[in-house]
Amino acid sequence: MNKTNRRVFLKHAGVAALASAIPGFSTAAPSAPRVVVIGGGFGGATVSKYLRLWGGDINVTMVESQPLHYSCILSNGIVTGDYGLDRVRLQYDALKDRHGVEWLQGKALKIHPDSQEVTVRTATGRVKLPYDKLIVSPGVDFISPQGNYKAGKTPHAWKAGEQTINLRNKIKNMRDGGTFVMRIPKAPYRCPPGPYERACVCADFLQRHNPNAKVIVLDENPKIMAEPVTFGNAFETLYSDILEYHTNVQVADIDSPAGILNTDIGQIVGDVINFIPDHKAGKILHKSGLVDDATNRWVQVDPITYGSVAHPEIHIIGDSQATGQPKSGHMANAQAKVCADAILRYFGGEQPNQQPSTASACFSPITQDTAGWLTAVFQYDAGTGQMKLVPDSFAEAEEVSKDNYEEMFAWADNLFADSFG
Amino acid sequence: MQKKIYRLLYQIGLALIFTFSNAQGSNADDSRIWASQCFQCHGTNGYPVGDMDEIGGKDPNSLYEELIEMKYRGKTEGIMDLHARGYSDEQLRAIAEYISAQSESKQQEEERNQEEEREEEEEEENHG
Structure with a gap:
């Protein structure tokens, strides 16, 4: 156990930890480690769920400005009128009720890495949330083009x-x-x-x-x-x-x-x-001075933990990080599991998995009733410290088909359920 | 020295508590990350919603053999053949063992029952 781990570990000692270890005791003890998750998309939802599912005795608070989430996945079918917005509407109820995630509606304004706090604007005013670990999964922000852009x-x-x-x-x-x-x-x-x-x-x-x-x-x-x-x-x-x-x-x-x-x-x-428009990391990462890659758009992380290179206690998953893996809801879910596992091991005084993998799959409609697919697996490469595509796992569908179109909904519904359910 | 021993005992105690409180979910072994990459499509712990293969709780040897067959057959026949090619044989073995040890959550069971009831009702309506 390294020094930092021991410090965090001891911080959460106490009678409450004993009480919460009793099976069936669903809510985390007040002195349990505090994890704050910024963003309620695929990354934020999955990491909140799996921290509670795998960890149990962890306080997880999700901060999200919207009362529900609309998935981008399947949303092109709404553009063409094949179905309505309700097809991609995802609720936070299961995270709250089933998994015991605390949910705070509000806008995360700024991260304070030195004091380990996040300032959040809620309907009733500003609050500062302290954290032992922070996970930031804000998706992307857009870079406005030149001209009269509306x-x-x-x-x-x-x-x-x-x-x-x-x-x-x-x-x-x-x-x-x-x-x-x-x-x-x-x-x-x-x-x-x-x-x-x-x-x-x-x-x-x-x-x-x-x-x-x-x-x-x-x-x-x-x-x-x-x-x-x-x-x-x-x-x-x-x-x-x-x-x-x-x-x-x-x-x-x-x-x-x-x-x-x-x-x-x-x-x-x-x-x-x-x-x-072109993309960059979520606004809060820019405002908090965490964006640090060569293009000044994304945040560099260690793909073993998704901890920021500059501030390892702040983890960035999904679209805003700079590992070069594809930016998608499916990949955000994949990275969330790696991140949740690493954080739980950290609180338990263990080393993270040195061989993390992430998997990507997606279906793309080509017409109103046919689709293709794309798939890939990434493995950690210790030599470069990066996630590396396994070439043999990477391919697109050989043909578009009606079966693929049907399977697209099964894929999406399972991804929705694994992340939000 | 005594202080050190007390501290050590204290830490061991805490570590035990933490391990115990984790025990309900699963062991924090390396296979958890690899196996959970299957859950995006096959459902949390291998118990899916809707029309996708259920893999949770299946025999570990059959799961492993199926994955190995998918990985090594000459011509890929679908998405799963590609996924199987993404992992070492040892990883596939660990994935099979992990998924095999997972049971369905109460909610998943309830949802599955509801879904089956709906399907039965629909079938009855179609035949009636």
Whole structure:
């Protein structure tokens, strides 16, 4: 047991620890270790659940500004009107009632690494939450483009909820023969196949409901960033009459109200523009001075614990960390388990697992009833100290199919349940 | 010296308490991280919702043999063949053992029963 571990360990000694060790004693003792989780997406929900499931005697407090979560996973089906927002609505009830997670509605404003506290703004005022371990899983924040950018006029719909409905209505109500323009941000961004999936299902929707419409996809990247065969085939065959795909496009500025993009391939005018801005780590990480990677966008962590390199007692999981693993809800869930295990071992005076692995899987709809998939496993590489893709585990589906489309819902529902249930 | 021994005993006591309070969930062995990567699709502890294979509580040898078959068959036949290729044989063995030792939670059982009842009702309606 190292010095820091012993200190934390002894801090939580006492009669209460004895009481809480009795089986069936569900609530953590007041003197049990305090873990604060910022963010109630896939990462935050999973880590809260597994800390309680595996640990038991841990105080876990989740801080989240919204009363429920809308999953980005499956949300392209809302954009095309296949189902409503309720399909991706996830509640915090099970975390609270079943797993004993304390839940605080409020906005985490700032982390104070020196005093190990978080300032949170709640409906009744500001509070400071002390922590022994802090987990930050805020998802992404967007970098506003140059020009007159209004997210309401040119919705990104890259965080599910109001924005998703906004884009849904704009596409549905687009004039006959109108132009739908999509801008794909420079990698790394949340959900590598997501933008191409959206281009496909929107093209499919427009082909059926607005056959003279046009789809222009402007990609900042040099190539299709995920499932290149699946999406490449779809662009060239299914959607060749309706969809134009351009790579390496730099957008100089945007005029959202006018629907104009000035780019290095000329001025692009859209009746509906789905502008997905570039990404960076969640706001609170920037405000608290924790963003420290070379691009000044993400937070460097040790993938054995997800502890920040600068402040090991602050763990960052999901989209905001800089390990280079794909940014997605499925991966946030995967990393949350590694993080929960490491934190529980830390409180128990044990070393973390030196060989963590994370797994990724996802299904991408290509039409209204077919889908492809993408999958990968990452293993820790002690030589580089990084998570490394296992090449043999990495592949996209050989063909899109109706079976995959059905399986997509089983995958998503299980991911929802494993994270929030 | 005596102080040191007391402190040591104290720490051992605390460590025991912690281990005991963890015992209900599972042992904090390395397999927990690897096995829990299956739960995103196959449900927490291997007990899924809806149409996905249940793996929790299955015989460890059958689970392991199935994973090995998936890993080494020449041509991949689906997502699971890719996943099996992501782990060493030792990891697959540990995953199989861990998942085999997991039981269904009360909530999962209740949800499964409700789901089965719903399916039965639907079937009855369709035939009636």
